[in-house]
Amino acid sequence: MEQLELLMGGFTSALTPINLLWVLIGALLGTAVGVVPGLGSAMAVALLLPVTFSLEPTAAFIMFAGIYFGGLFGDSTSGILLNTPGHSSAIASTFEGHRMAKSGQAAKALATCAIGAFIGGLIATTLVVFFAPTLVKMATVFGPAEYFALAVFAFLAISAVVSESVIRGIAALGIGLALALVGIDGPSGTARFTLGMPQLFDGISVIVITVGLLALGEVFHIASRIHRDPIVSRIETKGRARLNLADFRKALPAWLRGTAFGAPFGLIPAGGAEVPTFLAYGTEKQLAKRRNDPEFGTTGSIRGLAAPEAAANATAGTAMGALLALGLPTSATAAIMLAAFQQYGMQPGPLLFERSGNLVWALLASLFIGLVILVMINIPFASVWAKLLSIPKHYLYAGITVFSMLGVYAVSSSVLDLWLLIGIGLIGFLMRRYNIPLAPVLIAVILGPMAETELRRALAVSEGDLGTLVGSPITATLYAVLAAALVLSAVQHLRHRSGRKV
């Protein structure tokens, strides 16, 4: 149990007063961006990355740990109270959650979410602590062909298997790969697509791309609709969010089932929490039908809310494990975290545990501390957090616009970056307008350079023989699983299409 010792070391470096302050700031910020629809942890980390650059890495990552989980604590609040989920990870919790709120149990629903997020995150992070070394050992046998297969798997899983329209998913992927190509090509030293501008030799900063797509694109999108969408009414919550023992007993199995669905999905690049939350919701629905639960679908069942909430945070927890041990981002938020590591000159993956072991274990320890702080600030103050929903939108988005400009300018004090930001913001707006998924762009920008390097390395070693890409059992399995998933999703699309015509 070497891990426990290392984790204790992590706790001693994370439990200093100043680092506790950073976790608390992260947790507050994370919950805030989670509660407000349209924001989220990915955007928060992207906006904060440049301004935290003068902090030492451990402090910055401890804060990011708070934000990372915090975004999932508040995300179901707007779904429960307004019936409009602010994040796609909260859609599945909206069905039963809003029913509970309508029947006067809003406070109970918010408490169920907070405890569910805590349990899911806690179990998943514990799993990461115990299995990270195993993952690292697995990753050390990976060669160029395996890493390329992993990248292709992530690209296609996120853009084709889980997205609404395969063409739009791949289009998003193409945009991301194209953005990642700009700059000096590492292996050969060739300047590519820089138009001769030296500012572009380092490529387009990941911060410019993420802030443009997630923050400025969202502001343009809000502007295009704010005078048109009708105002939604909010259900008031009164009193403290609390659960009595009977409710707790009822919800506990659902939290655990949700965690069981969520945890494995953190390792699969399926874009985050959406798939497991819906799986968890579906299971609870079937179970309720079997035991004739009268609450489900009428006054709102606590189980139907508890399971998806736990699933979402369990996914986030194990996604952190996949990120740290394999260097594989499985969701948009994880992709931004990877970008954060790269900003500090670190590359997640097997070597990270050797080279920056202290930081990794401090980060894992602060994930635990962050969860405890989050549950402490969320349960007693759930209705206070809900007040964030009534911040006037014009101030909120004015602030976000100014802050995006600040963040991007802070990267390298370059006005060119700001022009790029506006361009990418417009692309982000177009993508939202035409229902093109954003996650594939982020994954492509982050993993694109890695995919290119590994592909060229593999082909250089084999002297151009394409067979080397599918030669090893690991790559063959990855491609086979990917092909099966693609076929399954094609069948599903076709079946639904014929179903709609009838």
Added chain:
Amino acid sequence: MSLTQHQADAGAATGPQGKRKPHFGTGRSEFVVVAVLYAAAVFLTIGTVTMNVQGKSAPGPQFFPILVCIVLYLVATLLAIQIIRSPKVPDNSIHPGHGQFSADMLHDLGHLGQEEDEAYDNAPSQTPTKTWKTYSDWRTVGVLLGGVVAFVALLEPLGWIISAASLFWLVAYALGSRRPIFNIGVGLLFSSVIQLAFGAALGLSLPSGFVGVIF
């Protein structure tokens, strides 16, 4: 239906506001995306052909861009074909959803049925009260775009505090704030706090502009 963006086919959706005659462009504004994709592909093609290649590694620096170009041309063409064959609903009807996830898949995974779809469709934000010529409010987007362009152009001459405060004011105004005088104060406070917190405390260099020259 449901969580989604299954937009009805154009023919069916002319219902409530079916007075204007649909012409070829109706519901096909997504050609903008096709244009962006082709533009990116052409840019990459020109860049790849004219690339000044250094070194002679076996799959060289042009190899991967060629793959990306093929993907972009292919996907742009397929998207164009799809838009021509089945245009989306005309611009002025509401179509929610972000397209991030396959609704069909989520439907199956969640065993969703009629009741969830109805609950979602009854969400208040999706009841159109009035229809407009275009789905997007281009006036507000235009004001906002003008604001950020002016900000970037004026940042270095005017300095952070003034330009950021003006940007804040303009965005708040465009998004519907009705307290213009009060907002000048809010904007100045916001930009000055940022200058103090991030400029002085965290050591970011923000341009001081002509204000800095005077003092």
